[in-house]
Each structure stands twice: as C-alpha cells, then as structure tokens.
Amino acid sequence: MPKVNMTVDGRPITVDEGSYVLQAAEALGIEIPTLCFFKYVKPYAACRICVVEAKNKRGRTRIVTACNYPASEGIEILTRTPRVMAARKLNLEMLMSRCAPMPVLTDLARKLGIDQPRWGTGTDMCILCGLCVRVCDEIVGAQAIGFASRGIERFVTTPFEVDSDACILCGACAALCPTGHIRMEEASDREVVHSEITLGPNAAISVPFRQAVPNAPRIDPEFCVHFRTGGCKVCASVCPKECISHDDVERFEEVEVGTVVLATGYQDFDPTPFKQYGYGRLPNVITSMEFERMNNAAGSTGGKILLENGKEPRAIAILHCIGSRDENAHPYCSRVCCMYALKFAHLVKEKTSAEVYQLYIDLRAFGKGYEEFFHRILEEGVNVIRGKGAEVVSAGRDCQEGSLIVRCEDTLAAKFREIPVDMVVLCTALEANRDAKDVARRFGISVGADGWFIERHPKLGPVSTTTDGIFLAGVCQSPKDIPDTVAQGSGAAAHAMSLMIRGEVEMDGAYAVIDDEVCSGCRLCNDLCPYSAIGFDETKKTSSVNPALCKACGTCAAGCPSGAIRALHFADDQIYAEIEGILS
Amino acid sequence: MSFEPNLVGFLCNWCSYTGADLAGTARIKYPPNLKVIRVMCSGRVDPNFILEALAHGADGVLVCGCHPGDCHYVEGNYKCQRRLPITRMLLGEMGIDPRRVRLEWVSASEGVRFGQVVSEFTEEIRSLGPLALQEWAFDAAAADAQLAHQGGDHA
Ligand SMILES: Cc1cc2nc3c(=O)[nH]c(=O)nc-3n(C[C@H](O)[C@H](O)[C@H](O)COP(=O)(O)OP(=O)(O)OC[C@H]3O[C@@H](n4cnc5c(N)ncnc54)[C@H](O)[C@@H]3O)c2cc1C
Numbered sequence: 010m011p012k013v014n015m016t017v018d019g020r021p022i023t024v025d026e027g028s029y030v031l032q033a034a035e036a037l038g039i040e041i042p043t044l045c046f047f048k049y050v051k052p053y054a055a056c057r058i059c060v061v062e063a064k065n066k067r068g069r070t071r072i073v074t075a076c077n078y079p080a081s082e083g084i085e086i087l088t089r090t091p092r093v094m095a096a097r098k099l100n101l102e103m104l105m106s107r108c109a110p111m112p113v114l115t116d117l118a119r120k121l122g123i124d125q126p127r128w129g130t131g132t133d134m135c136i137l138c139g140l141c142v143r144v145c146d147e148i149v150g151a152q153a154i155g156f157a158s159r160g161i162e163r164f165v166t167t168p169f170e171v172d173s174d175a176c177i178l179c180g181a182c183a184a185l186c187p188t189g190h191i192r193m194e195e196a197s198d199r200e201v202v203h204s205e206i207t208l209g210p211n212a213a214i215s216v217p218f219r220q221a222v223p224n225a226p227r228i229d230p231e232f233c234v235h236f237r238t239g240g241c242k243v244c245a246s247v248c249p250k251e252c253i254s255h256d257d258v259e260r261f262e263e264v265e266v267g268t269v270v271l272a273t274g275y276q277d278f279d280p281t282p283f284k285q286y287g288y289g290r291l292p293n294v295i296t297s298m299e300f301e302r303m304n305n306a307a308g309s310t311g312g313k314i315l316l317e318n319g320k321e322p323r324a325i326a327i328l329h330c331i332g333s334r335d336e337n338a339h340p341y342c343s344r345v346c347c348m349y350a351l352k353f354a355h356l357v358k359e360k361t362s363a364e365v366y367q368l369y370i371d372l373r374a375f376g377k378g379y380e381e382f383f384h385r386i387l388e389e390g391v392n393v394i395r396g397k398g399a400e401v402v403s404a405g406r407d408c409q410e411g412s413l414i415v416r417c418e419d420t421l422a423a424k425f426r427e428i429p430v431d432m433v434v435l436c437t438a439l440e441a442n443r444d445a446k447d448v449a450r451r452f453g454i455s456v457g458a459d460g461w462f463i464e465r466h467p468k469l470g471p472v473s474t475t476t477d478g479i480f481l482a483g484v485c486q487s488p489k490d491i492p493d494t495v496a497q498g499s500g501a502a503a504h505a506m507s508l509m510i511r512g513e514v515e516m517d518g519a520y521a522v523i524d525d526e527v528c529s530g531c532r533l534c535n536d537l538c539p540y541s542a543i544g545f546d547e548t549k550k551t552s553s554v555n556p557a558l559c560k561a562c563g564t565c566a567a568g569c570p571s572g573a574i575r576a577l578h579f580a581d582d583q584i585y586a587e588i589e590g591i592l593s
Numbered sequence: 594m595s596f597e598p599n600l601v602g603f604l605c606n607w608c609s610y611t612g613a614d615l616a617g618t619a620r621i622k623y624p625p626n627l628k629v630i631r632v633m634c635s636g637r638v639d640p641n642f643i644l645e646a647l648a649h650g651a652d653g654v655l656v657c658g659c660h661p662g663d664c665h666y667v668e669g670n671y672k673c674q675r676r677l678p679i680t681r682m683l684l685g686e687m688g689i690d691p692r693r694v695r696l697e698w699v700s701a702s703e704g705v706r707f708g709q710v711v712s713e714f715t716e717e718i719r720s721l722g723p724l725a726l727q728e729w730a731f732d733a734a735a736a737d738a739q740l741a742h743q744g745g746d747h748a
C-alpha cells in the first residue's frame with residue numbers, strides 16, 4: 010500500500026494513501042467530533058460536524074468533511090481554526106433547529122460553546138445520520154430499512170412503511186442509533202421463557218458459559234447475523250489474530266488412544282408425560298435444570314429468580330422425586346435431588362423473600378455435612394413437608410396468594426394439603442442417555458436395566474469395566490453428585506495412567522493353541538474367530554492362532570471337528586473335571 | 594419325596610455368570626438344583642460338554658449367554674445359538690428329550706431373570722422326571738460282538 014505524508018495541526022504523519030483524514034487525526038490523538046461516522050461502514054458525510062480546513066500544496070484552503078476526505082501527499086489539515094469552529098457550530102445549529110434537544114446534540118452543543126441555538130430546536134428524534142440504514146445494508150446485509158422522501162421531509166423507514174419481513178430482528182440499527190429513535194420492542198408481554206434460559210448471554214458470539222472448556226468464544230449460528238444474511242462478519246474484521254472463520258464446519262477427527270474413560274453423564278427426565286404436574290402446560294412450572302440455569306449469575310436472567318411475567322415469586326414449591334423412586338418411571342433414587350433441592354431452598358431464601366415448600370418422600374442427606382445443611386435450611390425458615398407432590402393445578406382468579414396450587418398429602422400431619430404458590434420446581438430424575446446402549450456396544454461394555462454402564466465389580470472394580478482399558482467416571486455408571494463423580498473420575502484417570510505409563514501391555518496367558526499334528530486343515534476355525542486371530546499356513550496346510558490377537562473366548566476350541574484346538578484356560582480337561590466333580 | 598433334578602449350567606463369564614452373581618447379591622430366591630460351570634463365552638460350550646454332563650448323571654443342561662449383539666466376544670453367542678439346535682437334534686435321535694437342554698440369554702443386569710430361568714427350567718425337568726440312561730446303556734461287549742459278526746459276514 011503506497012504511503013503519503015501529511016500534517017494535522019502541524020504534526021507530521023505518514024498514512025496509507027486512500028485512507029481518510031479522520032483516521033490520520035485519530036492516529037495522532039487529535040479529536041474531531043462526529044455524528045454520522047462509524048468505523049465499520051462507509052463514511053457518508055451527512056452531519057458535516059467533522060469539518061476541518063484542508064490546505065493543499067498550492068496553499069488553497071477549503072472546508073472539507075474529515076470522515077470522507079482522502080489523505081494526499083503534502084496536505085495540511087487544521088482542525089481547530091476559527092473558521093472550522095464557526096462551520097461546526099453553524100452545521101449543528103441548523104441540525105438542532107429541526108431536531109429535538111436530545112443529549113447527543115445538546116452535549117455536543119455545549120462542547121462547541123453554543124448556549125442557545127440561533128434558530129431554536131425542533132421535535133424530530135432522527136438526525137438522519139444514516140447509521141441505521143448503512144449498518145443494515147453494509148454489515149447485516151438485510152436492507153430492511155432505507156430513506157424515504159427528500160430534503161427536510163427525509164426520514165428512515167421500512168419499504169412502503171409497513172412491517173418488513175426483511176428485518177431479522179438483529180437490533181444492530183437500534184444499537185447504533187445515537188438518539189434512541191430506533192428501539193427494539195417485545196412483540197408480546199411474556200418476558201421470561203424458563204425453558205429458553207441459557208447459561209450465558211444469548212449473543213451471536215460469546216463464551217457459552219463461564220466454566221466452558223475450552224474457554225473461548227464460539228459463534229451461535231442461530232443468532233449470528235452472517236448465517237441469516239451472509240453479511241456482517243464484523244467480529245472477523247475486528248479480531249486482531251484473525252481467529253474467526255465463518256466457513257468452519259464440524260469435522261470428525263480420529264485420535265489414537267491407549268485407554269478410554271467414559272464420562273458421558275446423564276440426561277434429564279422429561280416430566281411432560283406426567284400430566285398431573287402441568288409441566289409445559291402451566292406457566293411457572295419448571296424443571297430443576299431450568300431453575301439451575303436461571304440461578305447462574307452469568308446467565309440470561311443474571312442469576313435472578315423470576316416468574317414468566319418478570320416479577321419475583323412470592324412462594325415456591327420444590328417437588329422431590331419426579332420420575333425417581335416411581336414405578337411409572339424410574340424405580341431408583343437419583344441420589345442428588347434431595348440435596349440440590351435443599352440448595353435451591355437456600356438460594357431462594359438468599360435472593361428473594363419468597364416462602365419455600367419442600368415436598369419430599371424421604372430426605373436423603375447422606376453425605377459429609379449434608380445433614381447439617383438440612384438443619385441450616387430449617388433454621389432459614391423453609392417449610393418441609395413429608396409427602397410427595399401429587400398434583401399442580403392452576404389457582405382460581407380470585408386466589409390472592411399465588412397462581413398455582415400444589416396438592417399433597419402431609420404424611421406427618423396426616424392431612425391433605427393445598428398449597429398456593431406462584432412457582433413450582435420439579436426435581437426431575439437423572440436418567441441414562443438415550444444413546445447409552447450404542448455407546449456401550451461401541452466400547453464392548455454392558456449396560457444395566459436402568460441404562461447405567463456396568464462396572465467390573467460393584468466393590469472391587471468400581472471404575473473399570475469388563476473391557477480392558479475402558480474406565481467409567483461419573484453418572485454414566487450410576488447417579489452420583491459432584492464429589493463422588495470427581496472421586497471416581499480421579500480413580501479412572503489413575504487406572505488409565507497406570508496402564509499407559511508402562512508403555513506396553515501385558516498379555517493374558519490365556520489363548521488358544523492349535524496342535525498342527527492333529528489339525529486336518531479344514532479351515533472351519535478361520536471364520537469362527539471374531540478377531541481374525543486364526544491364520545492358515547499354506548505350506549503346512551494347518552491353521553494356527555496368533556496369541557496377540559486371541560481374546561480367549563474359546564469359540565474355536567468348541568468348534569474344531571478334529572479336537573485340534575486347546576484353550577489354555579477353561580481347558581477341556583478342566584471343564585470335564587468340573588462336570589465330573591459337580592455330578593459325583 | 595418329589596424328584597429333585599440334578600442340573601448343570603454353563604454360564605458365560607461376562608453376562609450370565611455376572612447375572613447369576615447379581616441374583617445372589619440381590620438375594621433372589623431360586624431352586625438350588627443348578628450347578629454352575631463358568632466358561633468364557635457361550636461360544637466355548639462344546640456340544641461334548643453337554644453330552645458329558647448328561648452321561649455323568651445330569652437330568653438337564655442349561656446354557657446361558659449374553660443377549661444377541663451383546664456378546665463380549667462379539668458373536669460367540671451366535672455360534673452357540675447355531676450349535677445348540679444340532680446338539681438337541683442329536684439328543685432326540687439318541688432318545689433323550691431335547692427339552693433337557695436349554696439355551697437362554699441372561700444379561701449382567703438380569704439377576705431376577707436368571708432366577709426365573711432357573712426356576713422354570715427346574716420345574717420343566719422335574720416334570721420330565723429323571724434321565725434314565727442306564728436302561729439303554731451302551732453295552733460295549735455286545736456291540737463288539739455284533740461288529741465282529743457283521744465284519745465276518747461281509748468279509
Ligand atoms: C438440577 C441439578 C442440580 C444439581 N446440583 C448439584 C449440586 O449442587 N452439587 C452436586 O454435587 N451435584 C449436583 N448435581 C449433580 C451433578 O450434575 C452431577 O453429579 C454431575 O454433573 C455429574 O458429572 P458427569 O461428568 O458424570 O456428567 P455430566 O455433567 O452429565 O457430563 C457428561 C458430559 O458428557 C457429554 N457426553 C454425553 N455423551 C457423549 C458422547 N457420546 N460423546 C461425547 N460426549 C458426550 C455431555 O454432553 C456432558 O457434557 C445436580 C444435578 C442436577 C440435575
């Protein structure tokens with residue numbers, strides 16, 4: 010790029026040819042006021058506030074707009090001469106005569122020393138800077154808004170002044186509008202959609218949540234303007250390291266490993282089929298996961314506990330064992346719900362002044378410090394009721410206390426109760442992932458009836474599996490809380506390390522051997538072996554087992570018509586001896 | 594006293610043996626008639642094992658393996674599934690009721706099912722009565738004599 014030398018207020022600077030005077034001044038730290046300039050769209054010179062004096066090589070001086078006046082060799086720019094200041098004042102006063110006295114204008118007027126604009130002020134909220142129109146066209150690529158009419162009648166609008174389908178609701182125009190003339194408005198009054206609350210900001214590009222690994226921003230195609238219009242890419246143009254690629258796609262990569270730790274966790278039980286709780290039907294009946302997300306300080310409610318109408322709840326019921334300990338769903342105890350439910354109660358007490366009702370079958374506060382925590386929330390004034398929540402119904406219009414009613418049997422007081430609340434949290438079961446069976450099959454391990462992976466031995470092998478080198482950690486093996494998950498994960502990692510650190514694998518002494526004196530060369534066994542461990546020697550015309558590949562299943566030994574194959578453990582003679590022994 | 598069948602079970606190490614273990618740890622009740630022999634895979638069950646067990650006085654033989662698709666050795670249970678009917682055919686030709694040999698799939702989590710399988714099988718064999726092999730026991734001397742006689746004829 011060719012360079013040119015110029016001066017601004019007498020200070021020399023070398024800039025790219027074709028760049029604008031405003032950029033040269035900015036590089037020198039000389040401030041020039043602007044109203045219609047934005048770095049990422051083409052300069053437009055609509056407001057004429059950025060005027061400066063430009064003196065060319067022949068000594069001719071002109072008033073020019075700095076934002077779009079190209080830098081050229083030897084040009085001298087003066088930014089604060091009386092002529093410049095007078096021109097800026099005049100331009101602003103003319104603008105103000107049409108527009109309402111909004112902060113962008115009055116602040117600038119004060120800076121330029123205007124006490125009272127000579128022609129007064131008007132009422133228009135739009136200063137016609139065109140930032141909105143240009144950002145929508147050049148960056149967003151939606152071209153949803155433009156100018157209509159001319160001269161003093163000019164205004165910004167959608168085509169034919171009707172609601173435009175071209176608008177993608179990105180809000181870029183509203184964000185750039187210096188006067189607040191363009192606003193984003195909710196089309197409906199529903200303010201909080203509990204099922205849509207995210208752990209982080211609902212932004213097109215963001216770190217999804219604080220603890221995310223890797224802790225780097227990612228683009229959410231659902232919100233990213235580029236994936237809707239093909240435009241924008243502002244993020245890519247501002248990233249100094251050029252990390253952002255909008256063309257990147259999902260890739261499958263093969264990684265060679267020696268051991269695998271399965272830590273695939275769980276999925277949440279969907280309470281929709283339990284119609285009696287009204288999930289998905291009644292407003293403010295939410296799952297524990299939705300409640301948890303709402304409490305994340307970095308999330309979209311900023312950690313506030315809110316009803317759908319955006320207000321703070323006055324009474325919350327927390328229903329334990331939804332889908333757990335239930336013959337109609339999962340017979341097992343999910344193990345973590347009691348304790349997180351108590352945590353929820355504590356959070357509600359800490360953040361709001363709402364009443365909290367805990368409805369439980371049994372309180373299982375089994376861990377270190379857990380029983381103590383239970384006593385703490387009792388002291389905080391949480392209402393603890395022994396009895397499973399039976400039903401949630403919508404309260405009548407005249408009910409003063411809440412919009413929902415929870416029905417239950419209080420088994421300690423031996424009473425049927427109806428509790429008015431305005432939010433219900435369902436503590437849903439942890440259940441095995443939908444694809445747990447496929448994952449298990451892929452790794453050659455087993456799943457139990459509940460879908461959790463089966464460990465090698467419940468007491469002696471709680472992190473290993475029946476397949477060597479495959480280990481288990483966390484809820485994928487059975488429901489457990491974070492401390493237990495971390496403990497099992499550490500164990501699994503240590504087991505995996507101890508295998509890998511040796512650098513070599515010790516083979517079992519058990520494999521099949523073929524006696525080539527007896528082998529007739531029928532090759533029947535060659536196809537029997539699932540591991541292709543049996544080869545055929547063309548010269549000797551007999552088969553033989555590769556011990557490194559053999560997994561010692563013994564299928565070939567059972568199949569050889571000549572009895573040539575001997576399994577080295579669970580050998581024929583051992584089994585015959587066993588048969589004889591148990592039947593004698 | 595009612596007849597107590599003497600049963601032998603060949604259980605694969607990975608699913609069925611573990612399932613039987615689970616039946617034990619879960620305190621599931623089932624008849625004590627089955628005596629278990631562990632093999633690595635149901636595919637390891639040589640038909641000879643079954644014949645040998647019957648020859649040694651078992652009234653029935655139960656073979657258990659992982660469910661289809663779940664064999665620890667990928668497809669050993671399919672091999673077993675193909676061998677068993679042939680073994681039973683052979684038994685039929687020998688005059689032994691093929692119901693005395695049964696193949697069942699029991700996974701590591703199916704302790705309850707293992708108990709049921711054993712109960713059912715025990716009941717079935719109880720109703721079939723003892724296996725009376727003695728009645729037509731192989732008379733080696735007579736067979737030799739017959740062979741010698743035939744040999745003489747055809748020579
Ligand atoms: C509402 C709620 C509140 C809770 N509160 C607490 C609490 O306060 N304290 C506490 O100790 N515990 C709490 N728990 C329990 C806690 O969530 C679990 O103990 C913990 O998440 C278990 O961790 P994990 O790694 O086993 O599984 P997960 O956290 O489920 O992680 C599994 C990961 O594996 C990924 N994955 C799944 N399948 C695959 C695959 N095939 N390939 C690649 N990746 C895959 C998943 O996307 C997921 O990221 C709570 C649980 C719930 C539901």
Ligand code: SF4
Binds near residue numbers: 530533570
């Ligand atoms: S099945 Fe037996 S006889 Fe046939 S090739 Fe294999 S080892 Fe040899």
Ligand code: SF4
Binds near residue numbers: 520537554559562564
């Ligand atoms: S024992 Fe199993 S794994 Fe080994 S060679 Fe025979 S069939 Fe293959």
Ligand code: FES
Binds near residue numbers: 046053
């Ligand atoms: S900023 Fe240059 S004309 Fe508006």
Ligand code: FES
Binds near residue numbers: 633
């Ligand atoms: S390992 Fe159980 S049938 Fe093969």
